[in-house]
Amino acid sequence: MNITSTHDPSDRMVTDVTATTEDHHEDEENPFAQSPYAIFGWSVVYGLLVVVALVGNLGICWIVIRNKRMQTVTNFFLASTAFADSNVIGFNTVFNFTYALNNDWYFGKAFCHFINFVPIGAVLASILSITVISLDRFVVIMYPLRRRTSRKTAKMTIAGIWLFSLGVAFPQCFFATITTEESGTRTTCSIQWPDGVSGRMRLGYQLSFMVISYFLPLIILAVSYVAMALRLCGSNNQVGHQNETQLRRIANNKKAVRMMMLVVVVFAICWCPYHLFFLADYIVSDSYHWEKIQQVYLAVFWVAMSSSMYNPFIYCWNNSRFKESFRELFHCGGARGHRSFAFRLRQRSRGA
Secondary structure, three states: OOOOOOOHHHHHHHHHHHHHHHHHOOOOOOOOOOOHHHHHHHHHHHHHHHHHHHHHHHHHHHHHHHOHHHOOHHHHHHHHHHHHHHHHHHHHHHHHHHHHHHOOOOOHHHHHHHHOOHHHHHHHHHHHHHHHHHHHHHHHHHOOOOOOOOHHHHHHHHHHHHHHHHHHHHHHHHHEEEEEOOOOOOEEEEEOOOOOOOOHHHHHHHHHHHHHHHHHHHHHHHHHHHHHHHHHHHHHHHHHHOOHHHHHHHHHHHHHHHHHHHHHHHHHHHHHHHHHHHHHHHHOOOHHHOOOHHHHHHHHHHHHHOHHHHHHHHHHHHOHHHHHHHHHHOHHHHHHHHHHHHHHHHHHHHHO
């Protein structure tokens, strides 16, 4: 999978398309330079995405960290997903959007290595966290008598997810480099594989990453959620044999499954065009040589990155505790929060 404009297929876009375009526009300093109107329009669209996604995901992290009531095993993984999405938005989206506008790298060699390491690992960590949530829910629903995952185990699992994700991203970081044109008009950040752009190493890594970060998780998620949905639907036939506590637990499980199924559907829809974009070069010859390919890439990249923006809304829509916590965090619950704080102070003073 390729999630930055510095990753291989987009690097292919940078190198191959640049070469082709420059053959026809030798007099232009940068054949990828866009008009001020295009830059303004894309900047507004991407700017709104960055602001909304960062506020929502950092808010999720803050709520879980600050509120002990929210520190459940599932919420730990949701916070890991939100932290990963914040990294993707803060680094990948912002800097690679700037790069993709004119295909000119302004941020130096060290940051070229970084942008091909942490944000790449963060995308994988995000989907793996969602996958682990589904597996945890699967065990709870399908084997209710089995011991639940502890908070300590959840934290260790999250650490393992991040170490594995960064390890998978490391080859890109290692082979990343910047190249300045002889004329000095443009610098690119790209992955220089030992066997070249068309070598097996690049293709093998790309396909492996795509399987690990997209197709395999989706298969696991689809199978597990179908099984859970069937089990929960079957539980409705036994309502007369269940007490109020069991019915409440079933209702909560159904709500959690619906929430995570929606997260998975959003992820699948948003990232599908991006994967198809980078597979197009292997299916359709010279597809990256199309005149409007840069605009297509910016649109597809926005759709993929927007997956990080929707999750906080999904959590709040399906979870009353997250909704209430966001109200207290922002001005919606500000007055009530101040009244509650003053009330607690009066209670403490009376107790003293």
